[in-house]
Amino acid sequence: xxxxxxxxxxxxxxxxxxxxxxxxxxxxxxxxxxxxxxxxxxxxxxxxxxxxxxxxxxxxxxxxxxxxxxxxxxxxxxxxxxxxxxxxxxxxxxxxxxxxxxxxxxxxxxxxxxxxxxxxxxxxxxxxxxxxxxxxxxxxxxxxxxxxxxxxxxxxxxxxxxxxxxxxxxxxxxxxxxxxxxxxxxxxxxxxxxxxxxxxxxxxxxxxxxxxxxxxxxxxxxxxxxxxx
Numbered sequence: 001x002x003x004x005x006x007x008x009x010x011x012x013x014x015x016x017x018x019x020x021x022x023x024x025x026x027x028x029x030x031x032x033x034x035x036x037x038x039x040x041x042x043x044x045x046x047x048x049x050x051x052x053x054x055x056x057x058x059x060x061x062x063x064x065x066x067x068x069x070x071x072x073x074x075x076x077x078x079x080x081x082x083x084x085x086x087x088x089x090x091x092x093x094x095x096x097x098x099x100x101x102x103x104x105x106x107x108x109x110x111x112x113x114x115x116x117x118x119x120x121x122x123x124x125x126x127x128x129x130x131x132x133x134x135x136x137x138x139x140x141x142x143x144x145x146x147x148x149x150x151x152x153x154x155x156x157x158x159x160x161x162x163x164x165x166x167x168x169x170x171x172x173x174x175x176x177x178x179x180x181x182x183x184x185x186x187x188x189x190x191x192x193x194x195x196x197x198x199x200x201x202x203x204x205x206x207x208x209x210x211x212x213x214x215x216x217x218x219x220x221x222x223x224x225x226x227x228x229x
Contacts, residue, residue: 039161040150060191062118070100070111093192095192097189099112120160120164152204155200157199161201162189
């Protein structure tokens, strides 16, 4: 964990002004914000940022359709090897989205841009919910790794929580602002997998155990991590 905080502070060699933090103290406050109030603890704030469950899923399905269209276009190439053709065909119905399979650089960058602007805008995520606060082990000596603390039950099973919960963010101290944060694009859940995970969380959160958890969390856990909000 100490190494994780050190990596985050190293990013401040160039100010993280786009994230609202220009010194290590402000960045530490952004990290503790995520620990005190996990993403999803405030359902209204979550919907304000990402829209309703249906709106978010519609955007995610559109992203998946663009991804499959890019793969389909590549399948039309006569220069495609038999092994790569089988790989792409298998990816069309796979439970994951792997943007690395999109061979056309321009098409791949367009998909990443669409993901970052329409589905999961990192700048808005960090500004509204703080920096990812749970440090993770990393074999990379030059980057830190972290995940967001999420409240799957308190968030009512919003699909964006399942997406965020599946991501490990890396922190690159050689980059500034929002560019310092990134995550892998080779193992994103398919729309069907994301919906299934969301529906499971919704069933749990609306049951007796889920309601008890939400009451307990609001009355105990947030007091332990920091002041009530």
